[in-house]
Amino acid sequence: MSARGDRARPGAPRRLAGAIAAALALSAGGAGLAWAQPAHGPEPARPAVRPGARPGQPPPAMPPRPGRPGAGHDDPHGGAARPGAGGHADPHGSAAQAGGGAHHGPEPINWAYGLLGERDGVAPSLLYRPAGMPVPLLANVINFGLLALLGVRFGRKPLAEGLVKRRETLMREMDEAARLKREAEARLQTYKKRLEKVDDEIERIKSDYAAQAKRDRERIVREAEEKRERMRRDADFLLQQERKAAVERLTERTADEAVRRAEALLRAGVGDDDQQRLADEYLRDVTRLGGGGGVRAGGAA
Amino acid sequence: MSLETIAARYAEAVYELGIDGGNLPKLAQEFGALAEAYRGVPDLRAALESPLVDERSRQGVLADLGDRLGLDPVTRNTLGLLAARHRLVLLPHIARALGRLSDQRAGVERAQVTSAAPLPVAFLERLAGELSRSTSKKVVVEHRVDPSLIGGIVTRIGDQVIDGSVRSRLHTLRRGLLAGGAG
Numbered sequence: 165m166s167a168r169g170d171r172a173r174p175g176a177p178r179r180l181a182g183a184i185a186a187a188l189a190l191s192a193g194g195a196g197l198a199w200a201q202p203a204h205g206p207e208p209a210r211p212a213v214r215p216g217a218r219p220g221q222p223p224p225a226m227p228p229r230p231g232r233p234g235a236g237h238d239d240p241h242g243g244a245a246r247p248g249a250g251g252h253a254d255p256h257g258s259a260a261q262a263g264g265g266a267h268h269g270p271e272p273i274n275w276a277y278g279l280l281g282e283r284d285g286v287a288p289s290l291l292y293r294p295a296g297m298p299v300p301l302l303a304n305v306i307n308f309g310l311l312a313l314l315g316v317r318f319g320r321k322p323l324a325e326g327l328v329k330r331r332e333t334l335m336r337e338m339d340e341a342a343r344l345k346r347e348a349e350a351r352l353q354t355y356k357k358r359l360e361k362v363d364d365e366i367e368r369i370k371s372d373y374a375a376q377a378k379r380d381r382e383r384i385v386r387e388a389e390e391k392r393e394r395m396r397r398d399a400d401f402l403l404q405q406e407r408k409a410a411v412e413r414l415t416e417r418t419a420d421e422a423v424r425r426a427e428a429l430l431r432a433g434v435g436d437d438d439q440q441r442l443a444d445e446y447l448r449d450v451t452r453l454g455g456g457g458g459v460r461a462g463g464a465a
Numbered sequence: 466m467s468l469e470t471i472a473a474r475y476a477e478a479v480y481e482l483g484i485d486g487g488n489l490p491k492l493a494q495e496f497g498a499l500a501e502a503y504r505g506v507p508d509l510r511a512a513l514e515s516p517l518v519d520e521r522s523r524q525g526v527l528a529d530l531g532d533r534l535g536l537d538p539v540t541r542n543t544l545g546l547l548a549a550r551h552r553l554v555l556l557p558h559i560a561r562a563l564g565r566l567s568d569q570r571a572g573v574e575r576a577q578v579t580s581a582a583p584l585p586v587a588f589l590e591r592l593a594g595e596l597s598r599s600t601s602k603k604v605v606v607e608h609r610v611d612p613s614l615i616g617g618i619v620t621r622i623g624d625q626v627i628d629g630s631v632r633s634r635l636h637t638l639r640r641g642l643l644a645g646g647a648g
Contacts, residue, residue: 365562412643419642423635427615432630434616437580446618446629447588450595 275303472558475543479559480566482539493560493567495540500560503553513553523548574602576622581614581630596622 276291277300286292293300358365479496483489503510512518524581527548531541547553568575576596578589589606596604600622611619618630 216540223553227484415643419639422642423639426638427632427635430615430635434581436582438579439616442617442629442631443580443584443588446627447592449629450592450599450627453599 174348181435267319274298279303279306466554468558469562470551470556475547475552475555475559476562476566479539479543479563480570483563483567484570484598486537486539488537488539489570491569492537492539493564495534495536496543496556496560496563498534498542499536499540500557503556513548514551520549531549553622568605568629574600574601574604574622576604576620578606578608578618578620579611579630580618581610581612583610583615584608584618592618592620596620 201321211348222349274288274293274297277288278297279300279302280293281289281293282295282297284293284295289295480489480610486492502514505601513523518526525542526546528541530536531544536544543559544556545555547555547559564575567573572609574596576593578584578592589608593604593606596606610622614630614632615628615635617633617634620627
């Protein structure tokens with residue numbers, strides 16, 4: 165049983181185990197009770213009772229058989245009935261201790277005497293048996309029957325439920341294992357297919373990369389060409405502008421220098437006669453302008 | 466409202482009083498002289514505009530000034546009104562607007578003649594005559610000397626300029642050089 169099944173239903177096995185333990189306890193108790201009575205140590209002068217040892221008793225269930233160990237000795241205390249008892253006569257039964265000789269055979273079977281227990285000085289009957297007489301087999305059978313009855317009564321349902329649930333658990337785990345197996349097989353098939361196509365895929369990817377690289381190269385070259393042309397135009401324009409500005413600056417500087425030198429020469433060279441001549445020219449210009457229909461704004465000399 | 470606009474209203478008022486009193490040229494001359502003194506004498510300007518001078522003292526100064534210069538009552542009252550309203554700063558603007566109105570009424574056009582060297586009076590009279598003939602108005606020439614012209618004469622009459630100075634010719638020469646260089 166798997167640990168998961170155990171964890172799922174811990175009560176049923178416990179109940180089953182409890183029922184079985186109770187039945188075993190009852191059985192052992194009954195048997196122990198039956199066996200315990202003759203285990204009281206040596207009781208002196210307890211008469212040995214054997215089935216068939218007295219006249220008038222029912223036929224012994226275990227009649228003495230020739231050659232049986234201990235049967236060939238007269239043991240009034242029944243000491244010879246002990247396993248391993250010595251083969252010599254022991255009036256107090258002390259010879260019934262361990263280490264007995266090998267000439268003792270198996271004890272006779274008590275089939276049904278003394279179902280309720282032992283009692284001193286009683287003749288073997290269905291209810292009582294003399295002390296030292298083995299437990300009747302019928303008592304063991306009854307105990308076993310009771311045990312089986314208790315087991316069936318209290319353990320059948322939990323056992324059945326446990327088995328059913330165990331079966332369900334096993335089926336579920338088997339289904340899960342089957343599902344995992346199917347998935348693994350599907351993945352395996354997928355991987356196999358991929359592996360079968362991996363070469364084609366590699367070729368396709370390589371061709372795609374090659375085509376993409378070719379396109380990128382063409383694009384980069386085209387953009388570089390455009391950028392180069394644009395930079396060339398910009399540089400030409402900038403060069404023209406700079407040249408034009410330089411020419412203008414040079415021309416302006418030259419004109420300023422020329423005017424400055426001319427002004428210096430004029431300031432040094434203009435005299436009163438020149439001033440008078442300029443005044444006369446100005447007056448003639450004003451006269452000419454007046455004759456032309458009037459003065460004009462910003463009129464120059 | 467600009468100072469020119471405010472001054473124009475005062476000038477029109479004085480102009481009408483001058484027409485009514487028949488002394489418009491005199492009023493224009495007095496205001497012109499007062500404006501020149503106001504511009505040229507900082508102490509006078511400070512005394513008339515300073516808030517530390519009380520109104521009575523300011524009016525006293527103006528009355529004394531009027532007595533000494535023999536100003537027309539219209540001029541005196543106008544000065545007192547401007548001082549009372551703290552508008553003496555308008556005096557140059559009023560004088561200019563009043564002179565313009567007076568010249569318009571008299572048909573006089575004023576021409577500012579600037580030369581690099583002093584000019585003989587005869588030349589200025591001949592120039593005024595030529596300008597009068599050109600504008601068909603009586604032209605009064607106001608002459609001043611500006612050595613920066615180097616040589617020649619510049620006349621400004623109304624919104625027109627007749628520039629015959631050497632400086633102008635040098636500028637023309639510079640423009641020609643730049644135009645030739647650019648071309």
